[in-house]
Amino acid sequence: MIKLENVTKTYSPDVTALQNANFDIAKGEFVFLVGPSGSGKSTMLRLMNRQERPEKGAVWVAGRNINDMPDAKVPHLRRNIGNIFQDYKLLANKTVFENVAFALEVIGRPRHVIRQQVPAVLDLVGLGGKQERFPHQLSGGEQQRVSIARAFVNRPLILLADEPTGNLDPATGEGIMRLLDRINKTGTTVVMATHDQRIVNMMRKRVIQFERGIIVRDQARGVYE
Amino acid sequence: MISRLRYTFREMWASLSRNLTLTIAAVITSTISLLLFGGTLLIQRAFDNQLKLWTGGVEMIVYVKHGADEAQVKLVESALLSQSTVVESAVYCDEACSLDVAKTLFATDPSALEQLTPQIPSFFKVKPVDQDSSEILRSLKTEFSTLPNVTDVRTPDDAVDLLGRLKSFFGVRTLVMSVVLLFASALLIWNTIRTAMFARRREIEVMKLVGATNWFIRLPFMLEGLLQGIFGATLGSVALLLANDNWTNGVKDFPVNSGLKAFVVTDGYPVWVCFWMILLGAFVGAVGSATAASRFLDV
Numbered sequence: 270m271i272k273l274e275n276v277t278k279t280y281s282p283d284v285t286a287l288q289n290a291n292f293d294i295a296k297g298e299f300v301f302l303v304g305p306s307g308s309g310k311s312t313m314l315r316l317m318n319r320q321e322r323p324e325k326g327a328v329w330v331a332g333r334n335i336n337d338m339p340d341a342k343v344p345h346l347r348r349n350i351g352n353i354f355q356d357y358k359l360l361a362n363k364t365v366f367e368n369v370a371f372a373l374e375v376i377g378r379p380r381h382v383i384r385q386q387v388p389a390v391l392d393l394v395g396l397g398g399k400q401e402r403f404p405h406q407l408s409g410g411e412q413q414r415v416s417i418a419r420a421f422v423n424r425p426l427i428l429l430a431d432e433p434t435g436n437l438d439p440a441t442g443e444g445i446m447r448l449l450d451r452i453n454k455t456g457t458t459v460v461m462a463t464h465d466q467r468i469v470n471m472m473r474k475r476v477i478q479f480e481r482g483i484i485v486r487d488q489a490r491g492v493y494e
Numbered sequence: 495m496i497s498r499l500r501y502t503f504r505e506m507w508a509s510l511s512r513n514l515t516l517t518i519a520a521v522i523t524s525t526i527s528l529l530l531f532g533g534t535l536l537i538q539r540a541f542d543n544q545l546k547l548w549t550g551g552v553e554m555i556v557y558v559k560h561g562a563d564e565a566q567v568k569l570v571e572s573a574l575l576s577q578s579t580v581v582e583s584a585v586y587c588d589e590a591c592s593l594d595v596a597k598t599l600f601a602t603d604p605s606a607l608e609q610l611t612p613q614i615p616s617f618f619k620v621k622p623v624d625q626d627s628s629e630i631l632r633s634l635k636t637e638f639s640t641l642p643n644v645t646d647v648r649t650p651d652d653a654v655d656l657l658g659r660l661k662s663f664f665g666v667r668t669l670v671m672s673v674v675l676l677f678a679s680a681l682l683i684w685n686t687i688r689t690a691m692f693a694r695r696r697e698i699e700v701m702k703l704v705g706a707t708n709w710f711i712r713l714p715f716m717l718e719g720l721l722q723g724i725f726g727a728t729l730g731s732v733a734l735l736l737a738n739d740n741w742t743n744g745v746k747d748f749p750v751n752s753g754l755k756a757f758v759v760t761d762g763y764p765v766w767v768c769f770w771m772i773l774l775g776a777f778v779g780a781v782g783s784a785t786a787a788s789r790f791l792d793v
Binding site for chain 2: 372
């Protein structure tokens with residue numbers, strides 16, 4: 270599903286975010302990207318949805334080298350990739366329903382599809398009764414669930430999550446991980462950047478560890494070291 | 495398709511009403527700049543009309559010495575008509591006729607008339623073949639001034655020149671002003687759209703990440719700018735038509751010899767100018783917003 274070949278990304282001559290990174294992520298895998306702040310985890314996620322382009326190497330997503338992809342095709346790539354953020358990135362002036370529907374609306378899905386898919390995905394994330402609430406009326410965990418619903422409503426092939434539990438207490442974070450695990454079991458590939466040791470150790474999924482832009486460990490059913 | 499259209503118009507309207515103050519400022523600037531642009535075109539046209547009237551009715555006045563006898567007058571007349579390639583006609587107005595004309599011209603200045611009456615000259619109204627060239631008028635003037643018993647030759651060449659210079663003076667300056675204001679209007683629309691996009695940058699970032707195309711994001715903002723340009727141009731057009739009507743009606747009351755009678759535009763030209771103003775307003779709005787909308791899309 271995702272393949273990196275000798276990927277190097279630098280932001281300036283002195284700042285190398287990633288150096289010669291290589292790995293393969295199969296369809297339906299759940300992978301943690303771990304490492305300290307500034308080690309290259311977020312850059313890796315940004316490379317996977319073409320927010321960034323590497324100086325060297327190739328990033329393959331669903332069989333296509335996305336570095337060579339014309340800009341006009343990038344929106345179509347992104348329709349197959351859901352994004353979850355630490356700060357949720359919800360739109361404060363829209364209700365829960367509207368925040369999720371927004372993701373379908375901007376890619377031109379018809380109204381009847383939106384009316385059908387949004388309540389279904391909100392039920393899936395456990396927010397069935399809170400469609401008309403605004404983000405400020407929800408807890409942090411609920412806001413992250415809205416963010417997950419928005420990322421998953423289009424049934425993407427891949428979910429990229431950047432520190433999704435970073436702003437949540439341990440119990441709420443566990444709830445979010447259970448939800449991501451459920452989504453992963455539907456066949457969606459999940460790639461999650463985190464430095465939450467407890468969660469990585471609890472899930473026992475594949476772990477790719479970064480240090481100063483270099484992959485130092487790639488371990489199946491790994492733990493945080 | 496319908497849902498996209500609905501989305502585009504809904505977002506455009508939301509953005510317009512959210513930035514109401516900036517929107518009003520952009521519309522007013524467009525109105526003023528386009529009004530000035532349209533006004534420039536109408537002023538140029540009015541000058542053209544005035545010039546046409548003056549050059550179309552150009553007559554040289556060749557004054558004959560007071561008390562000249564019939565033979566002397568005949569001599570002048572035959573000298574004038576001998577220039578058939580440049581003189582179309584020469585009509586004589588004797589001293590009695592000349593006094594009648596003077597009475598009309600000096601109706602409000604009896605003392606001037608009184609001074610003129612004892613020495614009033616007779617004159618020939620000479621119509622040149624080529625009435626558009628002030629050079630020909632000048633050369634004829636020089637030639638006729640040397641004829642015996644001719645005291646003076648008057649031509650409107652100076653007035654024609656003056657009107658031409660006035661047209662160029664006002665035309666260039668108002669055109670430069672309108673171009674500067676049009677640029678200001680495009681900048682203001684650009685700034686309005688940029689502000690609108692900056693206010694919604696988080697939304698735009700999310701849109702980009704969920705796979706919205708740049709055109710889908712850009713379109714409501716471009717429509718917003720287009721609408722501002724068109725709205726400003728429409729207001730400017732209405733103002734221009736009203737001002738033109740007001741001027742035309744006002745000029746009607748001026749006397750014939752005021753020189754303002756033809757300084758009006760009464761044919762379909764103002765409507766044609768309004769059409770161009772709206773087209774230009776739309777262009778300025780679209781260009782301003784399109785360039786502004788290209789920012790914040792680099793996610």
